[in-house]
Amino acid sequence: MSLSCGIVGLPNVGKSTLFNALTAAGAEMGNFPFCTIEPNQAVAEVPDENLARITSHIQTEKVIPAVVKVVDIAGLIAGASKGEGLGNKFLANIRETDAILHVVRCFENAQVVREDPVDPKKDIEIIELELALADLETLQRAIDRVSKKARSGDKDSIFERDLFQRVHDLLEGEQAIRALDWKDSERAALKPLCLMSMKPVLYVANVADDDLDGEGKHAQAVAAHAEATGSNWISICTDIESELRNMDPEEREVFQEDLGVRELGLPRLIRAAYDLLGLQTYYTAGPKEVRAWTIRAGWKAPQAAGVIHTDFQDKFIRAEVYKVDDLDEHGTETAIKAAGRLRTEGRDYVMQSGDVCHFLFGR
Numbered sequence: 001m002s003l004s005c006g007i008v009g010l011p012n013v014g015k016s017t018l019f020n021a022l023t024a025a026g027a028e029m030g031n032f033p034f035c036t037i038e039p040n041q042a043v044a045e046v047p048d049e050n051l052a053r054i055t056s057h058i059q060t061e062k063v064i065p066a067v068v069k070v071v072d073i074a075g076l077i078a079g080a081s082k083g084e085g086l087g088n089k090f091l092a093n094i095r096e097t098d099a100i101l102h103v104v105r106c107f108e109n110a111q112v113v114r115e116d117p118v119d120p121k122k123d124i125e126i127i128e129l130e131l132a133l134a135d136l137e138t139l140q141r142a143i144d145r146v147s148k149k150a151r152s153g154d155k156d157s158i159f160e161r162d163l164f165q166r167v168h169d170l171l172e173g174e175q176a177i178r179a180l181d182w183k184d185s186e187r188a189a190l191k192p193l194c195l196m197s198m199k200p201v202l203y204v205a206n207v208a209d210d211d212l213d214g215e216g217k218h219a220q221a222v223a224a225h226a227e228a229t230g231s232n233w234i235s236i237c238t239d240i241e242s243e244l245r246n247m248d249p250e251e252r253e254v255f256q257e258d259l260g261v262r263e264l265g266l267p268r269l270i271r272a273a274y275d276l277l278g279l280q281t282y283y284t285a286g287p288k289e290v291r292a293w294t295i296r297a298g299w300k301a302p303q304a305a306g307v308i309h310t311d312f313q314d315k316f317i318r319a320e321v322y323k324v325d326d327l328d329e330h331g332t333e334t335a336i337k338a339a340g341r342l343r344t345e346g347r348d349y350v351m352q353s354g355d356v357c358h359f360l361f362g363r
Helices: 015-023 049-055 084-095 120-151 155-172 186-194 216-227 238-245 250-261 265-276 301-308 310-315 325-328 335-339
Strands: 003-006 040-045 062-064 067-071 099-107 201-207 232-236 278-284 288-297 316-323 344-345 357-363
Touching: 003 015, 003 084, 003 250, 015 040, 015 099, 015 238, 015 265, 040 265, 049 238, 049 288, 049 325, 067 232, 084 120, 099 120, 099 216, 099 265, 120 155, 120 186, 120 216, 155 186, 201 216, 201 265, 216 232, 232 265, 238 250, 238 265, 288 301, 288 357, 301 310, 301 316, 301 357, 310 316, 316 325, 325 335
Parallel strands: 003 067, 003 099, 062 288, 099 201, 201 232, 278 357
Antiparallel strands: 040 067, 278 288, 316 344, 316 357
């Protein structure tokens, strides 16, 4: 399944630097606003130690990790919802993504163009206001569209009109609507509107190299906003990550030791984005390939099988399942079966992260 995260933020906050570090895609960067015009797209591999654990026991021809699609969207500015800075075009790009990585400048650097003092809270508010204003227009058009049928007594239209008006009022009241508890029926009705304010968001505090842990005042302002709006955040120095990306492994290890960095920020960021999208991974393993498959958390076995091939969901009979831990303990699938750890699961089995599966299908 293909799910995407859109990287957004004001101009010159480090979006394209982050994109390049994540994907090695070579997006254009420049020290001026709107260097990025068309959205850059690439995939980022999800760091996964389980693949190495599986292949240490099962010899295979190739290993295929899970990936997340990343979209680098040009910087928004105040007035974007009214078309300022090609804002309408950029907002349309955001609507097409499943989640938002909101990059916020948390470093001081006179060489990187900025007219005003660094102010993460203000920067966040500018972006979120523009998203909300654009969503308010979308909601008003939707309200106008369904109101006529609602007046005739159509129950579905009445439900949609009242829901759209409620969301409109919440947005006008500066409520963080993504953090509210929506019913499944409400989410289904709102989904076609592609409201940007409903998308899950991860705030990315782009920090200086002397604040990698995000303890400085700028990063903590991002942390406070994330907590207040029911979102998550992460600190990362995009300049260092980009530099490390281009080093060979031995040089990178030495550099990390010098900086006192145990884990790069990018693996943490990708895992956080993966979690943000509500995703998890299961595996298939054999002599041809060991592969990580991306599914929604809570999916049942037939849905998981359908990711491999759409026919497999309808033709699903059962799944043979074990854990990566079982492979570490017993060494081979044959030994796992002999130990009674290979489980047979039916159509109602809810997939768990770290499952290794063999699916059986009918004709």
